[in-house]
Amino acid sequence: MPRPITAFIDPLALRHNLSVLRQRAPHAKLCAVVKANAYGHGIERLFDALRAADALALLDLSEAERVRAAGWRGPIWLLEGVFEPRDLETCSRLGLWHTVHCDEQIDALSRHKTQEPHRVFLKMNSGMNRLGFDPRRHRSAWARLQALPQVDEISHMTHFSDADGERGIAEQLRVFNEATRDLAGERSLANSAALLRHPETHGDWVRPGIALYGSSPDHPQHDSGHWGLRPVMSLRARLIAVQSLQAGDAVGYGSTFVAPNAMRIGIVACGYADGYPRHAGTGTPVLVDGQRSRTLGRVSMDMLAVDLGPCPQAGVGSEVTLWGRASQGPVLGVDEVAAAAGTLGYELLCALSPRVPVQVL
Numbered sequence: 470m471p472r473p474i475t476a477f478i479d480p481l482a483l484r485h486n487l488s489v490l491r492q493r494a495p496h497a498k499l500c501a502v503v504k505a506n507a508y509g510h511g512i513e514r515l516f517d518a519l520r521a522a523d524a525l526a527l528l529d530l531s532e533a534e535r536v537r538a539a540g541w542r543g544p545i546w547l548l549e550g551v552f553e554p555r556d557l558e559t560c561s562r563l564g565l566w567h568t569v570h571c572d573e574q575i576d577a578l579s580r581h582k583t584q585e586p587h588r589v590f591l592k593m594n595s596g597m598n599r600l601g602f603d604p605r606r607h608r609s610a611w612a613r614l615q616a617l618p619q620v621d622e623i624s625h626m627t628h629f630s631d632a633d634g635e636r637g638i639a640e641q642l643r644v645f646n647e648a649t650r651d652l653a654g655e656r657s658l659a660n661s662a663a664l665l666r667h668p669e670t671h672g673d674w675v676r677p678g679i680a681l682y683g684s685s686p687d688h689p690q691h692d693s694g695h696w697g698l699r700p701v702m703s704l705r706a707r708l709i710a711v712q713s714l715q716a717g718d719a720v721g722y723g724s725t726f727v728a729p730n731a732m733r734i735g736i737v738a739c740g741y742a743d744g745y746p747r748h749a750g751t752g753t754p755v756l757v758d759g760q761r762s763r764t765l766g767r768v769s770m771d772m773l774a775v776d777l778g779p780c781p782q783a784g785v786g787s788e789v790t791l792w793g794r795a796s797q798g799p800v801l802g803v804d805e806v807a808a809a810a811g812t813l814g815y816e817l818l819c820a821l822s823p824r825v826p827v828q829v830l
């Protein structure tokens with residue numbers, strides 16, 4: 470028997486989320502961000518559902534190869550562009566769109582020999598200070614690209630630092646609009662948070678990632694239910710033991726949880742080596758047989774403990790949902806679990822361990 474833990478991947482949920490996002494941005498084309506192996510879900514597992522997108526965006530050439538091998542003939546966009554000049558050969562061979570965010574990438578393009586000119590997205594650093602040209606240099610970079618025979622279409626892009634928060638997008642949007650005002654080319658600005666919260670950013674192409682996978686981009690302000698999103702990944706395990714504690718008994722490494730009174734606890738076949746966050750302290754929500762309960766004490770490599778107080782019927786073999794949908798129906802948002810561990814749903818989804826068996830629903 471394999472250890473009783475499985476990650477369930479629900480392509481129908483992705484299909485649903487994609488259509489929710491389309492309805493929110495009805496005038497834009499939708500580029501599904503599938504970097505990091507579709508945020509940990511597995512690109513190939515979701516491939517059929519992803520066909521509903523207008524383009525796929527990723528970072529790694531090896532993932533671009535995989536997407537083409539799976540049969541995707543639509544656009545593939547390298548969000549960080551090329552890392553070295555010879556990557557441009559792969560762009561030509563696979564017909565990849567690529568971001569251009571620095572002079573070195575333009576230099577490489579100018580030396581590249583290709584039969585087919587490329588489509589590029591010129592990236593502006595409108596305030597995040599990660600990738601992109603200074604707004605005052607965007608126009609001259611555009612003019613350089615415009616003069617290259619290797620380039621046949623130039624679009625404009627930027628990325629927001631605070632689309633999910635209080636600071637918002639207004640200043641970055643103003644800078645971007647001003648610097649690109651009279652330049653030809655399509656525009657792309659919106660990640661999931663901007664798509665859902667700031668319709669004025671939609672432009673020609675939206676680039677949602679996390680919302681496609683059913684996690685709320687602005688948790689805890691709004692949960693995924695608020696946005697009508699469904700979890701694509703559900704991590705479920707089973708109880709492999711039950712302990713009856715007396716008042717004063719401690720649980721797990723470091724004895725960080727001490728029972729205030731007699732209680733039943735369950736031991737779950739899931740630990741940090743499965744991708745469950747070790748920093749999730751006592752009180753992190755779980756579903757036991759679909760009923761809400763909490764973790765107790767420290768998460769160890771292969772196990773964690775849960776309170777069986779709210780679910781006295783539970784015993785060895787009972788299902789424990791660590792995040793996502795329980796087989797009984799109720800949902801525990803990955804964002805809630807992430808918050809309890811001081812991180813984001815993004816990190817938990819991407820960190821699912823390769824040792825966890827995956828089942829596509």
Ligand SMILES: Cc1ncc(COP(=O)(O)O)c(C=O)c1O
Nearest residue numbers: 502548628660661676677678679
């Ligand atoms: C340039 C760019 N666009 C879009 C996205 C998608 O962002 P999100 O997953 O927040 O929707 C990312 C992700 O980091 C990104 O780097």
